[in-house]
Amino acid sequence: xxxxxxxxxxxxxxxxDLLELQNxxxxxxxxxxxxARIAGGLRFDIAARLARGLELPKIPxxxxxxxxxxxxxxxxxxxxxxxxxxxxxxxxxxxxxxLPGLGxxxxxxxxxxxxxxxLAALQRAARDxxxxxxxxxxxxxxxxxxxxxxxxxxxxxxxKLALAAQYAEPYAAxxxxxxxxxxxxxxxxxxxxxxxxxDLDFLVSAQPRNRVIERFTAYAEVREVLASGATKxxxxxxxxxxxxxxxxxxxxxxxxxHYFTGSxxxxxxxxxxxxxxxxxxxxxGLFRGAQRIAGDxxxxxxxxxxxxxxxxxxxxxxxxxxAARRGALPHLIELGDLRGDLHVHTRATDGRNTARExxxxxxxxxxQYVAITxxxxxxxxxxxxxxxxxxxxxxxxxxxDRELQGITxxxxxxxxxxxxxxxxxxxxxxxRLDVVVAAVHSRFNLPRARQTERxxxxxxxxxxxxxxxxxxxxIDERDPYDVDMQAVIRKARARGVCLELNAxxxxxxxxxxxxxxxxxxxxxxxxxxxxxxxxxxxxxxxGVGQARRGWLERGDVLNARPLSGLRRLLNRGRS
DNA sequence: GCCGTTTTCGGCCCGACTGTTTTCAGTCG
Numbered sequence: 104x105x106x107x108x109x110x111x112x113x114x115x116x117x118x119x120d121l122l123e124l125q126n127x128x129x130x131x132x133x134x135x136x137x138x139a140r141i142a143g144g145l146r147f148d149i150a151a152r153l154a155r156g157l158e159l160p161k162i163p164x165x166x167x168x169x170x171x172x173x174x175x176x177x178x179x180x181x182x183x184x185x186x187x188x189x190x191x192x193x194x195x196x197x198x199x200x201x202l203p204g205l206g207x208x209x210x211x212x213x214x215x216x217x218x219x220x221x222l223a224a225l226q227r228a229a230r231d232x233x234x235x236x237x238x239x240x241x242x243x244x245x246x247x248x249x250x251x252x253x254x255x256x257x258x259x260x261x262x263k264l265a266l267a268a269q270y271a272e273p274y275a276a277x278x279x280x281x282x283x284x285x286x287x288x289x290x291x292x293x294x295x296x297x298x299x300x301x302d303l304d305f306l307v308s309a310q311p312r313n314r315v316i317e318r319f320t321a322y323a324e325v326r327e328v329l330a331s332g333a334t335k336x337x338x339x340x341x342x343x344x345x346x347x348x349x350x351x352x353x354x355x356x357x358x359x360x361h362y363f364t365g366s367x368x369x370x371x372x373x374x375x376x377x378x379x380x381x382x383x384x385x386x387x388g389l390f391r392g393a394q395r396i397a398g399d400x401x402x403x404x405x406x407x408x409x410x411x412x413x414x415x416x417x418x419x420x421x422x423x424x425x426a427a428r429r430g431a432l433p434h435l436i437e438l439g440d441l442r443g444d445l446h447v448h449t450r451a452t453d454g455r456n457t458a459r460e461x462x463x464x465x466x467x468x469x470x471q472y473v474a475i476t477x478x479x480x481x482x483x484x485x486x487x488x489x490x491x492x493x494x495x496x497x498x499x500x501x502x503x504d505r506e507l508q509g510i511t512x513x514x515x516x517x518x519x520x521x522x523x524x525x526x527x528x529x530x531x532x533x534x535r536l537d538v539v540v541a542a543v544h545s546r547f548n549l550p551r552a553r554q555t556e557r558x559x560x561x562x563x564x565x566x567x568x569x570x571x572x573x574x575x576x577x578i579d580e581r582d583p584y585d586v587d588m589q590a591v592i593r594k595a596r597a598r599g600v601c602l603e604l605n606a607x608x609x610x611x612x613x614x615x616x617x618x619x620x621x622x623x624x625x626x627x628x629x630x631x632x633x634x635x636x637x638x639x640x641x642x643x644x645x646g647v648g649q650a651r652r653g654w655l656e657r658g659d660v661l662n663a664r665p666l667s668g669l670r671r672l673l674n675r676g677r678s
Numbered sequence: 679g680c681c682g683t684t685t686t687c688g689g690c691c692c693g694a695c696t697g698t699t700t701t702c703a704g705t706c707g
Contacts, residue, residue, distance in 0.1 A: 106691080129690090130679070130680080130690055131679045131680090133679085133680095133690080134681090135679075137680090138679090163680090163681090164680070164681095165679095166679065166680050169679070169680085203705085203706080204696095204704095204705070204706090205705085206704060206706085207703050207705095208703080208705085209704070209705085209706095238698095238699090239697085239698075239699080239703080239704080240697095240698095241697065241698060243696090243697070244697070244698090246697095291707090302707095304707085330694090330695060330696070330697055331695090332694070332696090333694090333695095334694075335694060335695075336695095337695090337706095347706095347707075349694095362692090362693095362707090363707080365707080367691095367707070370691075370692090370707095371691055371692095372691095374691045374692090375691070377691090378690095378691080383691090384691080385691085385692055385693065386692085386693075386694095387693095416706080573705060575704090
């Protein structure tokens with residue numbers, strides 16, 4: 104079984120957890136956490152690279168020791184240190200660290216004093232009233248932990264971005280009406296457009312003697328107030344999502360916005376940079392000694408460090424600060440740059456609207472072209488198109504294209520890649536289409552070598568122009584299939600095929616890391632809605648957010664091209 | 679555990695809130 108970068112990252116994080124429980128040097132713990140983050144963000148496959156006999160490149164934060172650990176992890180999925188740490192601790196003990204209110208010190212006390220090493224054991228002890236006997240634990244803590252275990256066992260703790268937006272925006276609107284409130288911003292991973300959001304971070308600038316905290320906790324959807332002080336508060340909503348609020352004076356909004364947007368790694372890197380200049384950054388501003396020299400706006404914070412403003416989507420300490428320093432930040436793609444959509448379904452298969460309705464909806468959104476790409480015959484459940492029905496649809500689309508003004512319809516199909524890598528429809532019909540989108544919809548669990556071979560063969564097909572949802576993952580629901588993405592991207596470059604960034608909130612496939620890999624290799628990405636209804640183009644905003652996290656610029660995106668440029672690229676390699 | 683044209687040792691980001699600790703540790707973001 105291949106070891107993926109994510110596996111290495113998870114192992115390094117587990118080492119950090121276990122070291123922390125041993126009361127190890129906190130900076131040693133941090134080094135492992137940092138290494139986990141770095142490993143998860145690398146744009147090459149560590150195990151594959153090492154297997155080819157290449158060395159790890161020199162990476163800041165990864166010294167000789169950690170490089171050795173990573174080599175060991177890549178080779179066998181674990182390392183001597185991790186084995187030893189795991190042997191010395193109960194298997195479930197790191198689960199306890201995931202509970203809000205429990206950190207390493209208290210978990211250690213639970214284990215040493217009460218022998219608690221799992222969520223189940225903690226639940227039993229709390230129910231029996233045994234926790235309150237421990238020093239530092241009281242009745243309130245006991246009740247809170249009991250509730251936290253139940254919540255943890257019963258539901259996923261992160262929300263997909265588009266879902267989080269449904270909770271965040273009305274709540275923000277409610278806060279804007281608080282007496283004294285000036286500006287209300289949703290910061291945190293929400294502002295950075297992460298695929299999923301753990302909680303909502305509201306930041307409000309307000310005059311003195313405002314009533315923002317009161318209004319925050321009085322919101323109708325608040326089920327529980329977790330904390331409430333003079334300037335910050337936390338609540339849990341009926342939906343289970345946690346919301347945090349910080350109230351700052353108007354003059355501090357920039358510094359606070361920067362602070363609460365994160366990521367934590369980006370903030371730490373920036374503060375280190377400030378320290379080196381004899382400055383200090385906190386949520387109130389940027390200081391030289393006691394004197395505040397910036398912080399009214401985010402840009403002023405960066406400017407005081409001689410940096411341009413860095414877009415939130417890039418703030419992961421994945422090279423953005425160095426790029427900013429060199430003046431080499433990307434000009435990120437924007438929603439308005441998209442000219443079309445090359446992956447749309449209709450009632451012919453599993454969509455809800457007709458091709459005409461989809462075309463009109465695309466036009467209303469300001470798109471210049473849209474490709475109708477229904478499923479192929481293999482998808483029997485959704486009445487996938489065989490060659491005869493597809494031929495009729497092509498005629499219909501061409502007729503519609505002549506009739507409708509202000510939008511160009513392209514003919515297409517989302518054709519299944521069969522298990523052997525061949526396509527689910529004959530070339531005789533595929534060759535009539537403007538765009539052939541190929542996709543894997545079956546046999547997700549093939550071994551890596553066969554899955555990779557299957558997809559590479561499909562990319563070799565001369566009519567394939569686009570690979571849809573290349574990893575097949577569904578966020579928090581289905582793992583990506585085991586495929587050598589580096590090989591897929593190289594093949595795509597060799598064949599002039601584009602990779603889709605499917606904008607569905609539960610897919611967002613390509614990932615941000617894979618977007619950067621594609622960009623590095625010069626492979627164009629196509630941000631598609633995969634809309635199944637006329638209102639389905641809204642998700643393009645999520646796709647653009649993901650693309651921005653992947654450092655993509657307008658020139659890296661196929662469907663940011665005007666129609667003429669698009670046609671040239673689609674026809675490339677055809678006779 | 680990492681890192682260094684001030685350094686190979688001694689640093690390593692910063693502040694708010696909670697609970698139970700009567701003065702602050704632990705946790706969180």
